Amino acid sequence: xxxxxxxxxxxxxxxxxxxxxxxxxxxxxxxxxxxxxxxxxxxxxxxxxxxxxxxxxxxxxxxxxxxxxxxxxxxxxxxxxxxxxxxxxxxxxxxxxxxxxxxxxxxxxxxxxxxxxxxxxxxxxxxxxxxxxxxxxxxxxxxxxxxxxxxxxxxxxxxxxxxxxxxxxxxxxxxxxxxxxxxxxxxxxxxxxxxxxxxx
Amino acid sequence: xxxxxxxxxxxxxxxxxxxxxxxxxxxxxxxxxxxxxxxxxxxxxxxxxxxxxxxxxxxxxxxxxxxxxxxxxxxxxxxxxxxxxxxxxxxxxxxxxxxxxxxxxxxxxxxxxxxxxxxxxxxxxxxxxxxxxxxxxxxxxxxxxxxxxxxxxxxxxxxxxxxxxxxxxxxxxxxxxxxxxxxxxxxxxxxxxxxxxxxx
Numbered sequence: 001x002x003x004x005x006x007x008x009x010x011x012x013x014x015x016x017x018x019x020x021x022x023x024x025x026x027x028x029x030x031x032x033x034x035x036x037x038x039x040x041x042x043x044x045x046x047x048x049x050x051x052x053x054x055x056x057x058x059x060x061x062x063x064x065x066x067x068x069x070x071x072x073x074x075x076x077x078x079x080x081x082x083x084x085x086x087x088x089x090x091x092x093x094x095x096x097x098x099x100x101x102x103x104x105x106x107x108x109x110x111x112x113x114x115x116x117x118x119x120x121x122x123x124x125x126x127x128x129x130x131x132x133x134x135x136x137x138x139x140x141x142x143x144x145x146x147x148x149x150x151x152x153x154x155x156x157x158x159x160x161x162x163x164x165x166x167x168x169x170x171x172x173x174x175x176x177x178x179x180x181x182x183x184x185x186x187x188x189x190x191x192x193x194x195x196x197x198x199x200x
Numbered sequence: 201x202x203x204x205x206x207x208x209x210x211x212x213x214x215x216x217x218x219x220x221x222x223x224x225x226x227x228x229x230x231x232x233x234x235x236x237x238x239x240x241x242x243x244x245x246x247x248x249x250x251x252x253x254x255x256x257x258x259x260x261x262x263x264x265x266x267x268x269x270x271x272x273x274x275x276x277x278x279x280x281x282x283x284x285x286x287x288x289x290x291x292x293x294x295x296x297x298x299x300x301x302x303x304x305x306x307x308x309x310x311x312x313x314x315x316x317x318x319x320x321x322x323x324x325x326x327x328x329x330x331x332x333x334x335x336x337x338x339x340x341x342x343x344x345x346x347x348x349x350x351x352x353x354x355x356x357x358x359x360x361x362x363x364x365x366x367x368x369x370x371x372x373x374x375x376x377x378x379x380x381x382x383x384x385x386x387x388x389x390x391x392x393x394x395x396x397x398x399x400x
Contacts, residue, residue: 012358012380012396013372014214148364158212162380162396164372172213172364180212180362185387187394192385194392196212196362 002130003154004123006137006144007055008171009035009191010160015168016141017066035161038191047188051159059133060126061093062119064143068095068112075101081112089138092129094122096143119146141169148175151198156180160192202330203354204323206337206344207255208371209235209391210360215368216341217266235361238391247388251359259333260326261293262319264343268295268312275301281312289338292329294322296343319346341369348375351398356380360392 010016016035025033038044039052065071069079081087090109097114104112115122126135137147147153158171183195210216216235238244239252265271269279281287290309297314304312315322326335337347347353358371383395 013370013375160394162382164375164378164380166372166375166377170213172366175213175364175366177366178364180364182362182387182389182392185385185392187382187385189382192382192394194360194387 002059002127002132003134004137004147004152005054005058005134005155005157006139006147006153007051007157007159008139008141008144009038010158010171011035011163011165012160013164013166014170014172015165016139016144016171017169034163035165038159038161038188041190044188044190048191048193051157051186051193054157055136056088056090057134058091058136059130060091061089061136061138062096062122062126062143062147063093063138064096064140065098067138067140067143068097075099077101080104080106083110086110092126093138094126094129096122119143119150119152123147123152141171141173144171145173145175148172148178151178151200154197155183156196156198158194158196160194161190162192202259202327202332203334204337204347204352205254205258205334205355205357206339206347206353207251207357207359208339208341208344209238210358210371211235211363211365212360213364213366214370214372215365216339216344216371217369234363235365238359238361238388241390244388244390248391248393251357251386251393254357255336256288256290257334258291258336259330260291261289261336261338262296262322262326262343262347263293263338264296264340265298267338267340267343268297275299277301280304280306283310286310292326293338294326294329296322319343319350319352323347323352341371341373344371345373345375348372348378351378351400354397355383356396356398358394358396360394361390362392 008016038048068081086107087110092111094113094115101114179199180196186193208216238248268281286307287310292311294313294315301314379399380396386393
């Protein structure tokens with residue numbers, strides 16, 4: 001059965017993204033960049049291969065406006081996302097936005113679609129595009145928290161990095177009390193992978 | 201070598217204790233009580249035996265005022281802590297306090313000592329009492345955060361329970377940015393045990 005999955009890297013104190021996001025620092029400050037070393041550091045990459053592969057193993061993706069790029073109000077039509085001309089998704093990506101924008105097909109099968117009528121509409125379109133495959137909520141934390149608060153995530157994969165950051169955007173901020181079932185916990189040298197299913 | 205250890209149970213959103221602590225609800229609200237099911241639930245207790253044993257395997261303990269009992273200003277000399285006449289520590293316990301109080305010897309080897317001159321003084325006395333054994337920071341979160349901020353904890357053991365709570369006192373609140381080394385991660389049915397050492 002098709003699931004709604006979500007992967008998010010957080011610090012020990014629960015921050016998933018920082019203030020100060022720019023085109024040069026997509027995750028915010030340098031400290032927050034450390035949250036993602038386990039994916040991008042060549043040495044760490046091998047031992048975390050299974051979790052990295054799982055992140056992009058979906059039939060469609062949903063992401064927030066800031067995950068697509070810095071929000072300066074009007075669209076900059078030259079901006080095609082953080083990932084260059086061949087993004088790692090290779091499938092439809094639905095970007096939650098306040099302003100309409102034409103579909104943006106990229107190399108390698110990724111097409112960005114801009115959805116202005118909310119998370120439920122985005123999920124409906126993503127499910128249709130994904131078919132039998134999963135829909136992945138790609139971030140950032142604000143978007144993940146919206147989907148969690150609405151009870152729409154079937155599998156939450158939290159990647160905890162061994163650092164205290166002290167500021168930024170928190171996973172679970174504004175999410176009402178809820179119980180989960182633990183699915184697995186796996187620790188590699190610089191990250192611990194925790195998987196949860198909601199108790200419904 | 202003797203270490204300063206610390207065990208703390210937290211929710212997925214990082215809360216270690218709740219508002220509303222009373223004599224009947226030592227951890228605050230009922231929701232926060234769920235943080236400790238893995239220790240007190242008879243079924244869970246067996247599979248978490250090693251971690252439970254490690255919590256009280258120290259030569260001396262340090263705890264905050266609220267961990268000893270609800271703080272209503274003046275001492276209530278009839279209050280001997282939450283644990284009855286034979287507390288599970290069986291060793292000296294140094295309680296951080298604002299008011300002097302005479303030593304309180306209990307059954308089974310536990311003696312509560314009340315320390316009014318701060319965390320460094322408490323640690324010095326606890327180290328002397330512990331000899332070659334570890335000193336354990338027993339909580340609550342405010343006390344743990346003070347010791348973390350001062351860089352005094354050698355081994356932090358975080359027990360993550362699969363629940364979102366949304367309010368209370370957070371582990372790591374006010375602790376400055378810091379890097380840790382992951383020591384281990386172990387998941388049982390209703391808790392995940394994470395062990396960290398600070399990078400110094």
